Amino acid sequence: MAGAFASRRLQRELPKLQATTSPGIKLVSATDLQEWLIDIQVMDSAHPLYAGQTYRLRFRFSGKYPIEAPEVMFIRATAASCWDQKPRSIPMHPHIYSNGIICLDLLDKAGWSPVQNVESVSMSLQSMLAGNYKNERPEGDEVFVRTNTQRPRDVNFEFHDDDC
């Protein structure tokens, strides 16, 4: 349940996001102020991994947003449920687990700052994809996906230079 504080801030973010001209970022659904879906695309039409692909991000906000980071992960979706009739998958990336959990410091409680917002997070993820040419999952992906029962925000990622 988003608190009044979070609701107020999200209400102010929403119209801007709906009217956004940021290329490759599209608000799919924001039926309430707790969970939003955003579609992102890498705008590089020659990108070997992500060209022509659309990926779906799910934002979940706690009552303490924006003091507390939103929970952001990639989710799968069937073609039928999408506006462009294309299915959504989890992008291959050395910092994205195959269950959609993202290891990115700005989404972590220590890296988060209230200056961030839904659009800026989406753009960061967009550029995180654009900058990646490795067709791989994080180390230990299988084990993590099988054993992780925590919500993304509770996972304690170790941020190394190049790895989670």
Place this chain on the structure above:
Amino acid sequence: MSSEIPQHSPPASPERPASPQPDETNQSQSAAIAHSTASIDSETLLLDPSTATIEKEESPRPKPTRKDTDLKQCWICYADETEDSPNTSRWRSPCACSLVAHESCLLDWVADLETPASRRSKTTAPKIQCPQCKKDIKVARPKSLVVEVTKATERLGSRLVIPGIIAVLGGGVYTGATMHGISSVFLVFGREDFHGLIRDPTLSAKWLITFPFIPVLLILSRTNLGDQILPTLPLLVYATRLPQSWISGMDHAQFWPPSPELAFSSLPFIRSVYKRFVRTLLAGKEAQWEKAVQPRAGAAGDADAAAAAENVLQENEAGIDIFNFEVEIVDGDEANIAADGQAAQAEPEIPAVDEAPGNQAGAGAQNNNNANQPRARQQPRGLTITGTYLADLVMGALALPAVASVMGELLKLGLPTSWTTPPQQLMFKLGGAPSFRVTSKPGFLHHKWARSIVGGCLFIVMKDTLLLYSKYRIAKDHQKRRICNWDKTLGRFVDDDGS
């Protein structure tokens, strides 16, 4: 288009790099340079030319109030001045940059930063910085000495966890070593002298330091390291000479019977002399015996074995292995021994005998291999130590005082009573042993500690003799081994010696 241009790039925290790989970003920058530009933070790629142009015109951190510059907007709750009500918190601009916020929003944020659960490092105070200009944000609050001290203590406590664990473990080892030292002294000296020793007030402080060294010395004395260290110790003992009151009837100036200090401090020398004596006596025979039971067919991994042996040899030279000398001798005898072995191995049962005339090279290689093997087997004596060997060494060393004590008691039982019981009592009980009658001083073996020393030494000599004899027997009987035939008609094994 709103007035908001979002922050694109996460502020890279100073203590750890942001997680998108910088190197990859750099590659992609060069690859995509034609139609993109990197933001100042260099981790964000703006892949659309139009955005890029806009981005270029702006400062790296867009100002929330860029368009309506006169209108303040809180960077936390995004409400602007127009929404202010009498209840709204005050506006604050805590740093030089353009970010302004409600005081209540800032305080909420600061509170979150200071919550232990939301911090990664519990040992340092949280950094409250403007997310845009990275300047420290100053929070004025009533000072409370108690709170400050408590916080500082908490931080100190979490910083001291590992040193604390080390200290606890070290203390445990120290206490254990001290207890072992005390019980060793008790066992070796016996109840009476032990009590005399610990009651001596001048000793107590010194012994607190000395006791824990007893097990250390015991362990050292079983290693070759001890050869170099131990003989220096008697000097130390004499430098910190014991007072003479604690054992009655001992004249410390006399040579025989020796005082406990003299006896114990001569042990390192006795040990050295004994080791040297054994070495001279055996002159490499032990290594020969060990080698004699090696399998003869080991030529397969010659290159490896030779390389390994080379390593071991170097290690030994760098280290402290006394056996190098012996191994050299063995090398010289090698050809003879191998020849003897082959001659003796005419019997078909013994595996892998190289009797074929074309196998000279093979036999030579075998010789090398065999010559090298004793070295490899001596590895535990060098610096590389296996776990079992270590455990064996430590346990044996720590058990020595108890063994010595028991051996001392056995000596008391085994030797004539006159040797082991002070003469004062003798005069009443026995008529014999005139030598003890005349002297008023107690003899060497009259002391429990002396019997312990002799007993311990006896034990070591017996143990070594037994081990060496076993090796000798095994080596000697090695050639006489036979494989028993299974007699199908009888339905049992037959020890057929080939005749």
